[in-house]
Amino acid sequence: MSSQQIPEENLPVVQDTAHGAVEGAGDPFADPGLPAHRPRIQDIDERAARRSERAVAFMFTLSMLATIGFIASYVIFPVDKIVYIWPLGHVSALNFSLGMTLGLALFLIGTGAVHWARTLMSDVEVADDRHAIEAEPEVKAKVMADFAAGAKESAIGRRKLIRNTMFGALALVPLSGVVLLRDLGPLPEKKLRSTLWAKGKLLVNMNTMEPLRPEDVVVGSLTFAMPEGLEEDAHDFQTQIAKAALMIIRIEPENIKDKREREWAHEGIVAFSKICTHVGCPISLYEQQTHHVLCPCHQSTFDLSDGARVIFGPAGHALPQLRIGVNSEGNLEALGDFEEPVGPAFWERG
Ligand code: FES
Structure with a gap:
C-alpha cells in the first residue's frame, strides 16, 4: 500500500437509495450519498x-x-x-x-x-x-x-x-x-402659496423704506416695494422678500389693455410680482415706452400693460398682480394677497 492510499475500512460506503445496494466501496471518489435521517x-x-x-x-x-x-x-x-x-x-x-x-x-x-x-x-x-x-x-x-x-x-x-x-x-x-x-419635517401647508401681503398692508419703497404714496409713482418710473413690517435684518428676510417683492409702475388707465389689471390698479398704478415665473430671478429692466419688463437671466419679457403676460422667453406664466388701493392716510396699500403663487410654477419650486 502506497503512502497515499486510503485504508479500505475508511472508504465511504454509498447507499443506493433506489435499490438498497451498497456501491462505491473502495472508490474514494464515489458519491457518499445522504446520511440517514435522524428524527428530532x-x-x-x-x-x-x-x-x-x-x-x-x-x-x-x-x-x-x-x-x-x-x-x-x-x-x-x-x-x-x-x-x-x-x-x-x-x-x-x-x-x-x-x-x-x-x-x-x-x-x-x-x-x-x-x-x-x-x-x-x-x-x-x-x-x-x-x-x-x-x-x-x-x-x-x-x-x-x-x-x-x-x-x-x-x-x-x-x-x-x-x-x-x-x-x-x-x-x-x-x-x-x-x-x-x-x-x-413639517408640512409646507400654505407657505408656498401665501406671502406677507394681506389686506391693509402698506407698500414700502425699498429705496427709502417709507410708505409709498400715489404721487411718488410717476409715469415712466419703476419702483420696487415690499410689505410694511418686513425688517431687513429678520432671519427670514430673504425667504419673505423672495415671495413678496413688487414692481410698481404707473400707466395711463386708457393704455391698460387687460380689464382685470385696470380694476386691480389705483389710478393707473399697478403692482406686479418682481419674481420671474421662469426660475425666479428678480426682474429689473423696464422699457417705459412699451411697458415691457425683461428678466436678465434668460430674457423672458412680460407686458405690464397687458396683465404681465409673457411675450418672449422661457417663462411659462404671467407675473402675478397684487390688487392695491389707497388708505385714509393717502398711502398705497394691498387689498389682499396674490391670487396665484409667485415665481416659478408651484411644482417647479418643490
Ligand atoms: S429666470 Fe427669468 S427668464 Fe429665466
Missing part, C-alpha cells in the same frame, strides 16, 4: 412540537410588541430629551428607544423564523440531480408540486398560531416606516 424530538413527540410552536409564536408576539413600542416612542419621548445610559453615555432617548425597539422587532422575527425552521419544518435532506438551466414544462410542474409539498411540510396551514402571529409581525414592522415620515 418534535418529529416524534407532539407535545415537544407544541412547545416549539408556542416558542415561535412567543417570539413573533414579542416582535409585535416591540414594533408597537417603536411607534409609542415617537409619542412618549420628545426629540430633544437626553438620557444617560451606561456604557453609551448621554444619548437621545428617542433615538435609543427607536433603535432598540426596531432592532428587537426584526431580531425576533428572524429568530422566530429560524426556530420554526429548525424544529418544526421538515429537515429531510433531498438530493436533486443537476439539470439544464432552461426548465422543461414537466420540471416546472415538479417545482410547483415541490412548492406545494414544501408549504404542506412547513405546516403553515396546520399551525395557525404561528402563521397568524408571523403575518401580524410582518404586517406591523412596515408601520415603523410610516412614523419615520415625521422626520421629513
Whole structure:
C-alpha cells in the first residue's frame, strides 16, 4: 500500500437509495450519498412540537410588541430629551428607544423564523440531480408540486398560531416606516402659496423704506416695494422678500389693455410680482415706452400693460398682480394677497 492510499475500512460506503445496494466501496471518489435521517424530538413527540410552536409564536408576539413600542416612542419621548445610559453615555432617548425597539422587532422575527425552521419544518435532506438551466414544462410542474409539498411540510396551514402571529409581525414592522415620515419635517401647508401681503398692508419703497404714496409713482418710473413690517435684518428676510417683492409702475388707465389689471390698479398704478415665473430671478429692466419688463437671466419679457403676460422667453406664466388701493392716510396699500403663487410654477419650486 502506497503512502497515499486510503485504508479500505475508511472508504465511504454509498447507499443506493433506489435499490438498497451498497456501491462505491473502495472508490474514494464515489458519491457518499445522504446520511440517514435522524428524527428530532418534535418529529416524534407532539407535545415537544407544541412547545416549539408556542416558542415561535412567543417570539413573533414579542416582535409585535416591540414594533408597537417603536411607534409609542415617537409619542412618549420628545426629540430633544437626553438620557444617560451606561456604557453609551448621554444619548437621545428617542433615538435609543427607536433603535432598540426596531432592532428587537426584526431580531425576533428572524429568530422566530429560524426556530420554526429548525424544529418544526421538515429537515429531510433531498438530493436533486443537476439539470439544464432552461426548465422543461414537466420540471416546472415538479417545482410547483415541490412548492406545494414544501408549504404542506412547513405546516403553515396546520399551525395557525404561528402563521397568524408571523403575518401580524410582518404586517406591523412596515408601520415603523410610516412614523419615520415625521422626520421629513413639517408640512409646507400654505407657505408656498401665501406671502406677507394681506389686506391693509402698506407698500414700502425699498429705496427709502417709507410708505409709498400715489404721487411718488410717476409715469415712466419703476419702483420696487415690499410689505410694511418686513425688517431687513429678520432671519427670514430673504425667504419673505423672495415671495413678496413688487414692481410698481404707473400707466395711463386708457393704455391698460387687460380689464382685470385696470380694476386691480389705483389710478393707473399697478403692482406686479418682481419674481420671474421662469426660475425666479428678480426682474429689473423696464422699457417705459412699451411697458415691457425683461428678466436678465434668460430674457423672458412680460407686458405690464397687458396683465404681465409673457411675450418672449422661457417663462411659462404671467407675473402675478397684487390688487392695491389707497388708505385714509393717502398711502398705497394691498387689498389682499396674490391670487396665484409667485415665481416659478408651484411644482417647479418643490
Ligand atoms: S429666470 Fe427669468 S427668464 Fe429665466
